[in-house]
Amino acid sequence: MRNFLIQMSGAPGSGKSTVGGLLSKSLNGVVINHDLIKSFFLDQGQSFEQSAKLTYPLQWVLAEDIIKQGRSVIIDSTCNYQETLDQGIALAAKYGFEYKHVECSIDGDLELLEKRMKERVGMRSQRTGVEGPPADAGNVVSGKVLFGKWFENPWRPAEGGIVVDSRMSPEDCLTYVLKEMAFQVAAHEQDVL
Numbered sequence: 406m407r408n409f410l411i412q413m414s415g416a417p418g419s420g421k422s423t424v425g426g427l428l429s430k431s432l433n434g435v436v437i438n439h440d441l442i443k444s445f446f447l448d449q450g451q452s453f454e455q456s457a458k459l460t461y462p463l464q465w466v467l468a469e470d471i472i473k474q475g476r477s478v479i480i481d482s483t484c485n486y487q488e489t490l491d492q493g494i495a496l497a498a499k500y501g502f503e504y505k506h507v508e509c510s511i512d513g514d515l516e517l518l519e520k521r522m523k524e525r526v527g528m529r530s531q532r533t534g535v536e537g538p539p540a541d542a543g544n545v546v547s548g549k550v551l552f553g554k555w556f557e558n559p560w561r562p563a564e565g566g567i568v569v570d571s572r573m574s575p576e577d578c579l580t581y582v583l584k585e586m587a588f589q590v591a592a593h594e595q596d597v598l
Contacts, residue, residue, distance in 0.1 A: 503586075536549070
């Protein structure tokens with residue numbers, strides 16, 4: 406079985422955790438939940454900024470450890486920085502894992518994001534709504550401005566990107582992503598031949 410490093414991407418409430426969890430079951434993988442780690446640091450008394458700084462390096466240490474165990478890794482974070490993409494691509498290449506970037510897109514539907522964020526059992530590090538930043542975040546940019554940036558300029562890799570319309574059911578999203586992954590792997594293998 407092929408091993409993958411998958412970086413989930415998308416705005417809060419777009420379905421990353423749900424789709425990532427389903428992918429982990431299909432691929433015998435392990436999910437690294439960025440919000441869980443960040444919430445842990447907040448619970449230990451770290452500031453929001455310090456928690457964010459500590460979370461990224463720890464998620465990469467955990468990802469590398471899981472890769473060394475021969476398991477696929479799904480990184481569940483917004484993945485909205487070029488550095489984050491570069492780290493995922495480099496780590497996959499270092500160990501010969503297939504890299505995939507899966508973006509959950511809801512096509513700018515702020516009402517759906519708001520609904521999903523209100524319905525979920527949130528963690529301390531998560532937004533509570535479009536205009537509801539995490540309690541520890543302090544002064545933040547307007548939610549509509551922040552989400553607008555995510556929708557207009559998402560970070561995507563040059564190759565290996567899959568954009569799934571996460572307004573579909575989670576099961577339909579999973580089916581779509583797995584088909585796209587299989588298609589890309591087959592196309593890559595054909596190019597190598």
